[in-house]
Amino acid sequence: MQQPEHSAALPAYNGTVILIVLITGAFVALLNQTLLIVALPPVMEDFSIDANKAQWVTTAYLLTNGILIPITAFLIDRFSSRRLLMAASGLFAAGTFVAAVAPSFFFLLAGRVIQAAGAGMMMPLMQTILLTIFPVNRRGSVMGLVGLAIGFAPAIGPTLGGWVLSFGSWRMLFTIVLPLAVLHLIAVFFFMKNVTQQRPVRIDLPSIALSTLGFGGLLYAFSSIGGEGWLSPNVLVSTAVGAVALFLFIRRQLALETPILNFGVFRSGVYRLIVPMGMITFALLIGTETLLPLYVQNVRGGTAFESGLLLLPGAIAMGAMSPFSGRIFDRFGAGWLVVTGFALQVVTTVPFVMMKPDTPLVLLGLVFGLRMLGLSMLMMPLSTAGINSLPSRLIPHGTAMDNTFRQIGGSIGTALLVSVMTGTAVAIQPLPDPPPDALMTGVRVAFLVGGILSVAGFILALRLKKLPAAATPEE
Known part of the structure; x- marks a missing residue:
């Protein structure tokens, strides 16, 4: 396919190859998101922890995703799409390895956070790249293929996870994903091209801090409601902190000449x-x-x-x-x-x-x-x-x-x-x-x-x- 006019200075690329690379990466990342849902009981038994602590395996993943996603717009403006996808894929593979060999619950949690950091960047980056390289009249078909990965991968995760656990340890869930993550990293290295234009955007640390507190606080509050109730002090405080920080974040973005997340x-x-x-x-x-x-x-x-x-x-x-x-x-x-x-x-x-x-x-x-x-x-x-x-x-x-x-x-x-x-x-x-x-x-x-x-x-x-x-x- 042809490059868009605004990207004439960028290297030539094959849109179909990039589509395949991005969708396979999204499939692996989303499969991993739900693969561990059925594995919490054996994780609790192995590390001698209760359900509330074990739930952080999924909660921490969700929180990290929620914190990283709003910042990706800034990262896409600042760094090349190839370099950013390499970083996202590398983080996901590294986190998978840490989780697979985790000697304690702390390392398992750390592995999940590293995984989520990569996955959190990968999803909006994938959509941005595909919507940039394909013309408007083909975007529906392309995003339909993305929808296949987004819908199918997380839905089969619990089934596949339950089947794998009937044969062995919860660590097998990560050892299955690890070679797929490494193969994707290799594919990104060889086949991914830079398809977006970079701008000299400055890092606005107050915006990043407010975004983290705002979106992270709200996501933490909502994910805690099921176990603690709507009126628990933890939920109320997290909601208040998140809402205030998000309000300040939005005000700051509207005032900045180059916001990290443009509410326009x-x-x-x-x-x-x-x-x-x-x-x-x-x-x-x-x-x-x-x-x-x-x-x-x-x-x-x-x-x-x-x-x-x-x-x-x-x-x-x-x-x-x-x-x-x-x-x-x-x-x-x-x-x-x-x-x-x-x-x-x-x-x-x-x-x-x-x-x-x-x-x-x-x-x-x-x-x-x-x-x-x-x-x-x-x-x-x-x-x-x-x-x-x-x-x-x-x-x-x-x-x-x-x-x-x-x-x-x-x-x-x-x-x-x-x-x-x-x-x-x-x-x-x-x-x-x-x-x-x-x-x-x-x-x-x-x-x-x-x-x-x-x-x-x-x-x-x-x-x-x-x-x-x-x-x-x-x-």
């Missing part, structure tokens, strides 16, 4: 709509993938492997549909695609609200597959529609902003739905461990709340449909 992206009417819809989409995705395993294991008494199998049809449906969603987007725009996607979220809420302890898992798997089919019409089409409404210079900031708020949306969604589930169960039967019947009611009420979120997304989708299919970027 919100001047686009399309972009203003896709951010809340993206947050709802991730809240429904992560929330559903959290509630269903809790239902299988805590209500039905099933295994982690059975939980993973229940999620597998959804992974297949989303992976299969994402490329087609991209092609539909390129031809018809985001309008009806997004409306249909949210309509499927509303429709599939009904069976989940009505499910019982003896509802056939095959039926629930099919419903989940249909739900994920709808999410495949939302994930990448929403991102692509928002980015297409921005001028080229704001693409790194648009992708970083979108990814950051989706992380927050996923955290809020999980916290909201899990707290509704546990709160309902405890209200019915106030015991330390509510019985399955009470938990069953809690799961149903949580899905009802998810249905309300789906309706809100559907209303926003109708508003998006009224906007021009190809909005004119606003300078």
Whole structure:
């Protein structure tokens, strides 16, 4: 493919090769994100720690991602795309090695943080590069392929993790990922080219500190709600610190001549709509993938492997549909695609609200597959529609902003739905461990709340449909 006009001074590159390199890296990083979910019990046993401490294996990963993603727009402006991707891939591989050989829980946690630092840079960097090298009329198809990795990899993680654990130690989960991470690093070294223009952007340390406190504080608060409750001192203090820091961060970005995260992206009417819809989409995705395993294991008494199998049809449906969603987007725009996607979220809420302890898992798997089919019409089409409404210079900031708020949306969604589930169960039967019947009611009420979120997304989708299919970027 040809280079874009603004990149005439950059070295020649093959867009298809770069696409393959980026998607494989994203697949490995996202697979790793959920691979460890089912491994917490053996980790607790090996290191003699309780569940609250073990949960930091996933919480620290989420926090590091949330802190790094907003800063990537600045990094993309400052450093070459090849050098930055090398750093991201190298950090991910190094973190995987540290986690695989970790002699203590501290080193396991350190490995996860290093992994997340690489993965946090990789996702918005991948989107920025692909949206830069491919023309507007092909972006939907390209981002549809990205959606395949984003939807399929995290969904098969629990299933694959459960299967691997049936043969050996949790360390095998990292030793499987490590050679894939090293191969990706080698591929980046040989095949990646610099495709973005650098600018002499100064490092604004106060902005980075405020971004870390703001986004990190909010993500930490939302990820703590499920275990501690909405009104716990830890959650309230973290929320307050995060909200104040985020407010100061936004004020500083609006005042700076070259902000590290440009809030000018919100001047686009399309972009203003896709951010809340993206947050709802991730809240429904992560929330559903959290509630269903809790239902299988805590209500039905099933295994982690059975939980993973229940999620597998959804992974297949989303992976299969994402490329087609991209092609539909390129031809018809985001309008009806997004409306249909949210309509499927509303429709599939009904069976989940009505499910019982003896509802056939095959039926629930099919419903989940249909739900994920709808999410495949939302994930990448929403991102692509928002980015297409921005001028080229704001693409790194648009992708970083979108990814950051989706992380927050996923955290809020999980916290909201899990707290509704546990709160309902405890209200019915106030015991330390509510019985399955009470938990069953809690799961149903949580899905009802998810249905309300789906309706809100559907209303926003109708508003998006009224906007021009190809909005004119606003300078």
